Amino acid sequence: MAKILTVVGATGIQGGSVVAAALKDKIYKVRGITRNVNSDAAKALKAKGVEVVAADVNDVDSIVKAFEGSTAIYALTNFFEPFLTADAEEAIKVEELQGTNLAKAALKTMSLEHYVWSTLPDTKRITDGEIEVPHFAAKSRVNTFIKKHEELAKKTTLFFVASYASNILSPVFKPIEVPAANLNIQLHPVGPSTPHTLLGSPTNIGLFVLAVLHQPSLTLSPSTPAVLAATEILSYAKYLELWGKVAGKRTAYVQTTLGDTEKVWGKWASEIGAMSLFWEKAGSRAWEASGGERTIGRVELGLRVKGEEGANVDAEEGMLVGTEEVWRGMEW
Template sequence: MASKKVITVFGATGAQGGSVARAILESKKFAVRAVTRDVTRPNALELQRLGAEVVKGDLNDKALVDSALKGVYGAFLVTNFWDPLNQDKEVCQGKLVADSAKHLGLKHVVYSGLENVKRLTDGKLEVPHFDSKGEVEEYFWSIGVPMTSVRVAAYFENFLAAWRPVKASDGDYYTLAVPMGDVPMDGISVADIGAAVSSIFNSPEEFLGKAVGLSAEALTIQQYADVLSNVLGKEVRDAKITPEAFEKLGFPAAKEIANMCRFYEMKPDRDVKLTHQLNPKVKSFSQFISENQGAFKGM
């Protein structure tokens, strides 16, 4: 590892961090220090096999964060709002890494950020899992850490889980309940984020101090439904649910997701063309669903 500059990747055994760690290893330009809470996990052992240095880390522990960042060129940081389900905790984690990166003189941090919706809308909309990342993003820049923020579009993977088509009660078809009206929604597979981030690390002069919106393509909910219909051979329709109706569905994050979609309707900057330049192999939604048809067995 001594011959290459090192990039620390936090959350390296998770979906986004794992994608980044593998892509950087494949590019062979940098060495990787993969940070995980459990170094014995299969994903951690696989990264070690691929050539990463795997170290124990915890975003709530200053000593472990400092140790993970000591002597490295740069870092990739992703935090998980849904893990502690605590906005203040996510902000503290992000600021802890920012302070350490500043103190240790890192040359390039790529942060998986998002917009501070509450600030941008003067408090009219709150999307906690966006707002906390937005606050951290602003903090990185305010203390002068050389940083690029990547603002990732909605995951295609959501359509395999939370946004999976549901059988209609009044007919032999399925519906997608995502409250976007007829406004296109940007999307990307989490697996395709890594190559884009690796390209950003390879061109610091182009991306330092900037926010980069990543998106494979932007489709209306009916267009997402049409792709699902074509690939799965089952009719899928846009449920045409409004944000107001979605809020009343009663599950814990219903209002937050409704507000997220209200923000998406404002068309935040996600750059499809740039994303394809950063990762020429980025998958379309149709390719993604074709590769994941098994997830829809039993429909």
């Protein structure tokens, strides 16, 4: 019988990347979950041979049914959907319920061998209670829920996803043009040397997930409880400098206060600012798993970035794409 890989969020960025990589890999029969099987995105998946099923992560019974018979599951929640219309506290509640529903449904999936949970680290633990980042908070509470359920924990890889290259177009990161100064600036409440861990192209997510699924002895071992999907780490200043080089613009990094950024972007500044402050405070501990253990990355998984030293320049297939290359493919 064919092994089934079920992908939550199959119509979105992360899930879509996992579906694309799995269809190429051909090891799994791919099942995609969506709330609307009649959307254009769902129809496009069907046309590629994906079994598209309807389920809502707010409704645990629908997820149990959609997971039935799965060998592997890629599961995620989308904090930013409730955050669009609610405050951060309410969005955390919604996301925690959704993530817990997914874990409960995974616990009921008898055929399940590998659960890949798209999540983020516990910022409060890492900063000794100082910084809670709302879009990390519910995800890390779900990590704790999973760890409490040994049956699921032993089948789970905590899958940390770093910053998409496309975030440069989002509020707070999009450089602000100041024509009078012939400059493009970014305003952040942290110092320019703050580390920013980057995913590169979202298409990398699928490559990471397939590498995780193919190496269970590495990714399900109790001593390596988390995987980080990332291509590179740049400082905040270098990130803007790199964008300036690619876009052909003069740039300036401006450090200011969280309060000042909130005057510009409101709750988006609070959200992204909390993340930036966490990264500044956490430094090299930013991607620690919940017990403080080591998190494994692309090198341990055997993944290479196109163009990096030692990479085979002719081997496009299966290579990760870094942030600079994504930006070079965009219009500025």
